[in-house]
Amino acid sequence: MIEIFGIPSTALFGQLLLGLINGSFYALLSLGLAVIFGMLNIINFSHGAQYMMGAFAAFLLLQYLNVNYFIALVLAPVIVGFTGILVERLFLQWLYKLDHLYGLLLTFGLALIIEGVFRDLYGASGLPYRVPDALTGGQNLGFMFLPNYRAWVVGVSLVVCLATWFVIERTKLGSYLRAATENPTLVRAFGVNVPRMITLTYGFGVGLAALAGVLAAPIYNVSPQMGGDLIIVVFAVVVIGGMGSIMGAIVTGFGLGIVEGLTKVFYPEASNTVIFVIMAIVLLIRPAGLFGRRA
């Protein structure tokens, strides 16, 4: 057995992999938060609840309609994203002229409603979701065992994150989005339907959360409170990275996941709190966040 710093390599790489998995979720979720914040100037507190809805959508699709994992991976984010569009049209659109804090309070209320309803319908204990057959098993890499599904999660998350970055930073659609973030009035004057863009952006951000939820379903159990605590960690990730940059959100998400994984190896007692401690240190040294612009 190989040892690194007195830690068996299998344990070290195993935790690193777990860290990468958590990092994938942090990246997807903080990316969604950043995209939504950019367009709507709202911090979406129901993001964790929508992540949970994604996992439940996959579970229910399998349970009642026998829809397999790979179709659910596309279908669940679309369905949950559509509920997001409804939320934006019904509630959020009335808040844009008010203080940002009202958006936070309203989405917090929505999170309470969604989580409460799911807990009432499905109970607080988790429901199992099987790893799809095509992704069971794993590879022996010599220094560690790599379960296929976990590699898949990291891969899908990376691809989706980079694709989002590409669309926003390198395409015409993205340039409209960025322009509308800077100056919506001017972009409207050019004939772009900005309110519809805002609605779709919210739907897309929520869809990203739901996608993370589907990816998480086979790893963690599907349970109503799976998003509640996670979203607070993601908030800390967002504070550390700053919401100014898309790539920043992705890098910070993966990076902090890995740091958390390493902490589990070297100082397990602190693994729950390490991200918050890093947040405090970043606030002391670089209050605007690692990739943030000073407001």
Place this chain on the structure above:
Amino acid sequence: MERVADPLAITARRNGARSETIAFLLMLAVIVVAPFFIYPVFLMKVLCFALFACAFNLLIGYGGLLSFGHALFFGWASYVAAHMAKIGVISLPYPAGWRMWGWLVIPLPPLSPELAILFGTAAAALLGLLAGWLAIRRQGIYFAMITLALAQMMFFFALQAKFTGGEDGIQAIPRGRLLGLVDLNDQIAMYGFVAAVFLAGFLLVYRVIHSPFGEVLKAIRENEARAISLGYKTEHYKLLAFVLSAALAGLAGATKAIVFQLASLTDVHWTMSGEVVLMTLVGGLGTVFGPVAGAVVIIGMQNYLASVGEWVTVIQGVIFVVCVLLFRRGIVGEIAHLLRIRL
């Protein structure tokens, strides 16, 4: 410096002072009479949460700072007060090497309830100083997220620390004798004490809001850049407001621990932070009496709807949504607006 008197402002202020005095006397009368009709333990719970909400409102209503982590001060003060009243001995950890902790032990006997509450309040003030020092580096939404994250961090500490009792919490805390004289196991004595603590906290908040310090806070809420350009060190004002608010939230939490003889994880969890936001929002952000009204409504609702279980959370969520969309002034704010008075 004397400003040119604006006659309208002066009448408004005089009317404001009168409506506030009347409302205060009404509240006082209710506090005195209520225990003859309503179960005192319920009333004490309401008073503790009313003080908690007043403390929170000092920050959001007058400083414009939305703290989403006030359970940190409420819950930790209740742990500290509970520990001091039940055990007393203080053991402070200090780092003594990698993953090693040394312990600085201060042998104290179990303290009387008023000293235990004082310890809890001081601990909350200290935590407020640290959390505020970090959080005021960012504004608006970030401030809310930072306070929430710091509170979550301290929730995990509470979960892991030995003295908090983890999932069990600290149970069977003795209520003891106030100043060594009055036995607080007597329900009416306990109620009198809680009412006195609440009124002292309430009047302190009132005094702060109407002091020159409070006026500067309001100026920062309205336009921070302008307040800075007028030469105010806004960071100092915000930090002091934060510490005050944390200390009062701690006072409420510590008192609650003595009343219910229990300090548990519920009080440090983020749902508790959400509840105090809800109370203040329902009652009316930035009104003097709003948080009290909000606490009565929310605690009353929890009490009477306890039978519907999980739906309480859903109802609270619905109230949040309705308040934000249709009812942003809150109960007291709407009344004040209708009657054109200040409350």
